[in-house]
Amino acid sequence: MSERASPLLTSILCIGIAILYLPMLVLIAYSFNASALVSVWGGFSTSWYATLAHNDQILDAAKLSLQIGVAVSTGSVILGTLAAISLVRFKAFRTRLLLTGMVNAPLVMPEIITGITQLLLFVSMLHLFGWPHRGFTTIVIAHIAFCTAYVTVTVQSRLQSADRSLEEAAMDLGAGPVRAFVDTTLPLIAPALASSWLLSFTLSLDDLVISSFVSGPGASTLPMVIFSKVKLGVSPDINALASLIICVVGVCVLTAGYLMRRTERQRLIDAQMAER
Amino acid sequence: MIDAERGPRTGEWLKRHGKWLIILPPLLFLLVFFLIPFAFALVISFADTAVRIPPFTDIISVGADWHVNMTLNLGNFKYLFTDEVYGLSYLYSIKTAFFSTLICLAIGYPMAYAIARTSKSTQSILLLVIILPFWTSFLLRVYALEGIIRETGLLNTALLWLGVIHQPLQIMRTNLAVYIGIIYSYLPFMVLPLFATLEKLDHSLLEAAADLGSPPWRSFIDVTLPMSMPGIIAGSMLVFIPAIGEFVIPTLLGGPDNLMIGRVLWDEFFGNRDWPVASAVAIVFLVLLVGPIALYQHYSTKQLET
Secondary structure (H helix, E strand, O other), X not given: OOOOOOHHHHHHHHHHHHHHHHHHHHHHHHOOEOOOOOOOOOOEOOHHHHHHOOOHHHHHHHHHHHHHHHHHHHHHHHHHHHHHHHHHHOOOOOOHHHHHHHHHHHHHOOHHHHHHHHHHHXXXXXXXXXXXXXXXXXXXXXXXXXXXXXXXXXHHHHHHHOOOHHHHHHHHXXXXXXXXXXXXXXXXXXXXXXXXXXXXXXXXXXOOHHHHHHOOOOOOOXXXXXXXXXXXXXXXXXHHHHHHHHHHHHHHHHHHHHHHHHHHHHHHHHHHHHHO | OHHHHHHHHHHHHHHHHOHHHHHHHHHHHHHXXXXXXXXXXXXXXXXXXXXXXXXXXXXXXXXXXXXXXXOOOOHHHHHHHHOHHHHHHHHHHHHHHHHHHHHHHHHHHHHHHHHHOOOHHHHHHHHHHHHHHHHOOHHHHHHHHHHXXXXXXXXXXXXXXXXXXXXXXXXXXOHHHHHHHHHHHHHHHHHHHHHHHHHHOOHHHHHHHHHOOOOHHHHHHHHHHHHOHHHHHHHHHHHHHHHHOOOHHHHHHOOXXXXXXXXXXXXXXXXXXXXXXXXXXXXXXXXXXXXXXXXXXXXXHHHHHO
C-alpha cells in the first residue's frame, strides 16, 4: 500500500514520534546540566558522568548486569535457535504445540507473574535439592526463559525465508544433515543470530521486575540500583547513568536492525542474480 | 565385526530420533523454568504462611507410617474474595488497562496508517524509529517521563510560559500520570502489529470501492477497518495484557493509594511476605488473563499466516 498520506496523518505521526522521543532527549540534555538542581539549567558540564565513575555501588551493579547479559544472550541464542529449527524444520512431532505455546507465552505474560512463579520454583528447588542459590545463577536462568522467546521468533522468520536448495544440494553430495546445515543454512541465518544476541542483551540489561524477584541478597543489577534511587525522585547522576544506558541500548538495537536489513537486501540481490 | 554392526545402527538411531537432540534442550528448559513454576505457584497458593524458610507450610507431608497427607488450604482464595482490596484492584487495573489500550489504539492507528502509506525506504527508517523505544528500558523511559510531567517539568514550564495556566498542574502521583505513563510506554507495541497488517492491505480493494462510488470514509469502514482487525486485536492485547500487570509505572508515577494489581502483588510479596496469598493473587490474575492471551495467540498466528 502506498499512496500519499494526508497532512493530518503525517502530522499525527510526527507528533507521536515526538512524544516517544521528547522525554528521553530532555533526560539526556539534563544529564549535562552543571546545576545539582534538576529544574534549573546551570550551564554545560560532564561532571555527573565523572561522579558515576567513582560510585562503587553503580559500578558493581553495572559489572553484574553486563556479566548476566553476556551469559543470558549466549544461552538464549543457543536455546532459541534450537527451538526455531525444531518449529520450522520438524513439522509434526509430539509436544510441538507445547513448545509453540511456551515460546509465545513469555512475550505477553506480565513480568510480575513470571517473576513470582520463578521465585517460588527456585525457593522450592533450593529447599529440596540445595540448589540454586538466589543471585547470578537464578537471574540468568530467569532471563534466558523470556529471551529465548524473542530469539525463537526472530530466527524462526529468517529460517522460514532461507533457501533450502543449497542444503539439499549439500546432502545430495553426501554431507550429513548437520554438516549440510552448518555449511549452508547457518551462514544465512548468522546475522539473525547476531541481532537476536544483541536484542537479548538489551532485554536482560533492562529487566527490573523479574530480576527483583529471583535475585538474592548481595546481587543487585543495574536496574535494581536505579529503581531504588529513582523512587526518591529525579537526580542528576541518575540522569547521566540513564543517558549512558539509553545510548548502549540504542547502539545495540541499531546494529541489530542494520544486520537484519543488510541480509534482507543481500537476499534480494541474490534472488535477482539467480533470475538472470 | 561388532563395531561394523554398531556403526549403521547408531546412524539409524540418529536418523530416527536425532531431531529430539534439537527439540529437547529448549523444550525441557522452558518446561522446567517457565511452565512448571506455574504449578508451584498453584500448589503454594493452597499453603499456609509459616515462620520459616521458605515461608509457607508443606502441602504434601509424609507421615511416619508412610501415609501421604495432603492439606489444601482454601483460605487464601476465600481471603481474596472477602477482602475487597483485591477485587477493587483487579477492577481498577482492568479499567486502567482498557482505557489506556483504547487511547493507544486511537493514537497508534493513524501513526501505523501513515507509515504504511510512505515509500518502502521511508517505511524501514520510520519502523526503526518506532522500534528503538520499544527496546529501551521501561524503567528509564518512565523515569524520563517524570522529567516532563513533574511540577517543574517541561510541560508545566511550557504551559506557564505560554500563559495557558497560571498554576503548575499536579500530574505526578495521580491516576492521570499512570495513564500517561502506560500510553507513552506501550504505544510502540500498538503501532508495530497494526503496521504489519496495514502494510499488507490490498490497495485494489480500496480502488474497487472508490470505483463503485464509495466515499473514502465509507471505504475505510467497509474495507480497511475489517481487514486490519487482526492487527487491531494483536496490538490491543500486546498493550492490554502487560498494562494490567504493570508495576513500574504505578509505583513511580502513581499516588500512594494507587491500586494497580502489580503493585498490590509486589507489596504482598515483599512488604507483608505473605507468599501463599501472593500466589493466590497471581493465580487469579492468570485466570483472568487466559482469555486475552488466547485471543492474542489466535490473531497473531493468523497474522503470520497471511
